[in-house]
Amino acid sequence: MKFDILKKDEGSRARAGxxxxxxxxxxxxxxxxxxTIGTVKxxxxxxxxxxxxxxxxxxxxxxxxLRPGIDIINKAGGLHKFISWDRPILTDSGGYQVYSLxxxxxxxxxxVMFSSHIDGSKHxxxxxxxxxxxxxxxxxxxxxxxxxxxxxxxxxxAKRSMHMTHRWLDRCMVHMKKTEGLxxxxxxxxxxxxxxxxxxxxxxxxxxIASKDADINAIGGLSVGEPHEDLYAMTEIVTxxxxxxxxxxxxGVGTPANLLESIALGIDMFDCVLxxxxxxxxxxxxxxxxxxxxxxxxAEDFSPLDPELGIETSTRxxxxxxxxxxxxxxxxxxxxxxxxxxxxxLKLVREARTRIIDGTFVEWKNQMVVKxxxxx
Amino acid sequence: MKFDILKKDEGSRARAGxxxxxxxxxxxxxxxxxxTIGTVKxxxxxxxxxxxxxxxxxxxxxxxxLRPGIDIINKAGGLHKFISWDRPILTDSGGYQVYSLxxxxxxxxxxVMFSSHIDGSKHxxxxxxxxxxxxxxxxxxxxxxxxxxxxxxxxxxAKRSMHMTHRWLDRCMVHMKKTEGLxxxxxxxxxxxxxxxxxxxxxxxxxxIASKDADINAIGGLSVGEPHEDLYAMTEIVTxxxxxxxxxxxxGVGTPANLLESIALGIDMFDCVLxxxxxxxxxxxxxxxxxxxxxxxxAEDFSPLDPELGIETSTRxxxxxxxxxxxxxxxxxxxxxxxxxxxxxLKLVREARTRIIDGTFVEWKNQMVVKxxxxx
Ligand SMILES: [Zn+2]
Ligand SMILES: [Zn+2]
Numbered sequence: 001m002k003f004d005i006l007k008k009d010e011g012s013r014a015r016a017g018x019x020x021x022x023x024x025x026x027x028x029x030x031x032x033x034x035x036t037i038g039t040v041k042x043x044x045x046x047x048x049x050x051x052x053x054x055x056x057x058x059x060x061x062x063x064x065x066l067r068p069g070i071d072i073i074n075k076a077g078g079l080h081k082f083i084s085w086d087r088p089i090l091t092d093s094g095g096y097q098v099y100s101l102x103x104x105x106x107x108x109x110x111x112v113m114f115s116s117h118i119d120g121s122k123h124x125x126x127x128x129x130x131x132x133x134x135x136x137x138x139x140x141x142x143x144x145x146x147x148x149x150x151x152x153x154x155x156x157x158a159k160r161s162m163h164m165t166h167r168w169l170d171r172c173m174v175h176m177k178k179t180e181g182l183x184x185x186x187x188x189x190x191x192x193x194x195x196x197x198x199x200x201x202x203x204x205x206x207x208x209i210a211s212k213d214a215d216i217n218a219i220g221g222l223s224v225g226e227p228h229e230d231l232y233a234m235t236e237i238v239t240x241x242x243x244x245x246x247x248x249x250x251x252g253v254g255t256p257a258n259l260l261e262s263i264a265l266g267i268d269m270f271d272c273v274l275x276x277x278x279x280x281x282x283x284x285x286x287x288x289x290x291x292x293x294x295x296x297x298x299a300e301d302f303s304p305l306d307p308e309l310g311i312e313t314s315t316r317x318x319x320x321x322x323x324x325x326x327x328x329x330x331x332x333x334x335x336x337x338x339x340x341x342x343x344x345x346l347k348l349v350r351e352a353r354t355r356i357i358d359g360t361f362v363e364w365k366n367q368m369v370v371k372x373x374x375x376x
Numbered sequence: 377m378k379f380d381i382l383k384k385d386e387g388s389r390a391r392a393g394x395x396x397x398x399x400x401x402x403x404x405x406x407x408x409x410x411x412t413i414g415t416v417k418x419x420x421x422x423x424x425x426x427x428x429x430x431x432x433x434x435x436x437x438x439x440x441x442l443r444p445g446i447d448i449i450n451k452a453g454g455l456h457k458f459i460s461w462d463r464p465i466l467t468d469s470g471g472y473q474v475y476s477l478x479x480x481x482x483x484x485x486x487x488v489m490f491s492s493h494i495d496g497s498k499h500x501x502x503x504x505x506x507x508x509x510x511x512x513x514x515x516x517x518x519x520x521x522x523x524x525x526x527x528x529x530x531x532x533x534a535k536r537s538m539h540m541t542h543r544w545l546d547r548c549m550v551h552m553k554k555t556e557g558l559x560x561x562x563x564x565x566x567x568x569x570x571x572x573x574x575x576x577x578x579x580x581x582x583x584x585i586a587s588k589d590a591d592i593n594a595i596g597g598l599s600v601g602e603p604h605e606d607l608y609a610m611t612e613i614v615t616x617x618x619x620x621x622x623x624x625x626x627x628g629v630g631t632p633a634n635l636l637e638s639i640a641l642g643i644d645m646f647d648c649v650l651x652x653x654x655x656x657x658x659x660x661x662x663x664x665x666x667x668x669x670x671x672x673x674x675a676e677d678f679s680p681l682d683p684e685l686g687i688e689t690s691t692r693x694x695x696x697x698x699x700x701x702x703x704x705x706x707x708x709x710x711x712x713x714x715x716x717x718x719x720x721x722l723k724l725v726r727e728a729r730t731r732i733i734d735g736t737f738v739e740w741k742n743q744m745v746v747k748x749x750x751x752x
């Protein structure tokens with residue numbers, strides 16, 4: 001996996017780059033739509049390719065491991081073939097869902113015992129198992145198995161957990177080298193910085209992760225409920241330490257404003273369920289601010305949903321129509337708003353990239369973050 | 377509204393024709409996807425145009441009247457504009473849902489009092505009101521207000537009801553002429569033959585309807601639970617009487633085999649929720665038979681969903697993948713199967729048309745009805 005930096009912004013730490021994978025090039029900064037369980041909710045793969053134009057999507061190891069199961073994905077020839085998606089895929093390690101969804105989880109040095117949230121069946125994830133599963137899924141980018149601490153998190157717990165995450169990383173790296181990839185293309189391992197909202201821990205963790213010289217470095221344990229100031233402060237401390245010549249991935253972030261501010265701090269990759277989850281609740285993002293399409297104020301508004309975005313559905317359908325679809329709980333409502341929001345997020349990071357390249361990023365970013373947080 | 381018959385089949389009563397409307401040509405025989413409440417469930421309008429290639433869709437007056445309400449549709453400039461669909465639309469009269477969905481309905485000569493299934497609010501539909509609503513919706517084809525008798529139905533009730541439907545038709549026709557269309561294009565009224573499964577009543581009703589010389593004639597009150605023999609027997613009696621030079625619409629029918637058999641009896645138009653409702657339950661139609669994609673036998677079947685249909689999703693995605701989507705209850709499952717089934721129904725009637733034109737209809741139909749009823 002190769003990362004080229006095309007341009008560094010002079011007014012911020014933002015960079016425009018390209019990650020070269022065996023499934024194609026990822027132009028950064030990039031937002032990765034979340035394809036939880038082998039599908040980005042409500043979106044056809046063709047729409048991901050042709051309308052949203054996603055360079056890479058994310059899959060959730062925990063969900064895929066439980067259903068359809070690794071055996072079926074393996075027999076299909078990997079997740080790319082199973083879901084018919086020929087561009088890069090990143091998988092998380094499964095840890096996050098084990099902590100947030102499963103029952104009776106017990107975290108020990110060896111790994112985590114947990115019960116499936118679906119049928120209560122007992123399972124065990126370890127650093128080695130998380131690598132094996134992700135290799136079988138066939139992710140281009142494999143995430144290290146970590147503990148994502150909740151917010152708030154007591155200092156001593158955060159510190160102990162961070163060191164365990166570091167030891168787990170070492171086990172992941174050893175195991176990663178032990179076995180060949182199954183599908184003939186390169187799979188790389190991305191370690192994760194933890195340390196909750198404690199500056200000294202974040203610094204220490206970033207230094208540890210930086211020392212591993214990985215192809216991609218990730219920042220985890222943020223966007224879990226902490227104030228935005230903490231998110232940005234921790235991100236800044238960490239990006240200051242992580243290698244400049246490798247992509248930096250801020251996990252689980254965030255709002256459009258979060259994306260732009262984090263790009264300014266040197267982040268290259270994002271993922272978040274926000275655009276699709278909010279879409280299903282009728283919240284859509286536009287350049288002028290956020291619209292709650294279920295609001296009665298749109299009932300007789302026959303202007304396009306968003307004429308600026310430039311995708312067919314958002315130009316073609318009116319606010320009144322999309323509001324009606326939500327009123328009557330028709331599938332087409334979330335289909336349209338999900339397509340809209342993901343297209344918006346991708347267009348936003350693409351615009352950021354263009355602005356970085358032409359040297360107008362900071363000024364544009366400062367105007368946009370105000371507009372993006374307006375409620376229409 | 378003009379109907380051209382291009383070819384009459386020599387081995388059956390099937391015909392290939394074209395209905396000319398101000399929103400474009402409908403090539404018959406045709407299947408009309410049901411766009412209940414301003415949307416064909418799970419299907420983008422662009423997919424209706426480009427993938428399914430529907431010449432006309434159906435809207436439900438009862439649902440649209442309740443939500444978004446006629447006022448909003450009117451302000452939008454009619455249903456075509458409201459939902460952004462520029463091809464023909466047919467609306468039912470609202471009667472069927474009043475009888476099947478609403479509460480506390482009271483059918484009298486003047487009309488029907490009923491309570492909304494949504495909020496219990498009281499409403500009144502009469503022949504005149506049904507015309508006014510459909511004119512406001514802006515349907516190209518307006519259905520007469522009738523009573524659709526249930527199955528089974530006692531002879532005397534069916535007879536009384538049929539005569540009331542005839543009197544209601546006369547009121548519809550008078551009222552239809554009283555007011556101009558609102559949107560500048562032609563709207564025509566289609567009367568409906570009733571008479572339950574009684575041959576003498578069906579004959580009498582067909583003669584009454586035929587005497588009105590309407591642009592399109594419909595057959596109602598079938599496909600409500602009666603045996604297939606009754607469906608075909610009643611259809612045959614009625615098509616024998618209805619004018620040959622006008623399109624015949626068999627309401628609420630049916631399975632792919634029902635379509636082909638009814639085309640052979642001289643039917644030109646169909647609508648049914650079957651392809652979309654069954655799609656949402658994981659039943660898909662193929663040239664080789666019906667597939668229940670939720671069945672475990674498909675769990676590791678990595679062959680295309682249906683390579684023959686020729687649409688992208690059905691070629692691209694495997695049975696195993698679509699089964700997985702249903703297992704995990706993801707939206708994309710019904711989206712794919714709905715697109716598949718509607719494309720299948722449209723392709724089937726188009727193939728029937730081609731077969732009628734080239735003189736191979738009956739032979740093909742007899743082979744197909746066997747295959748279409750196979751369970752795979
Ligand atoms: Zn450590
Ligand atoms: Zn009569």
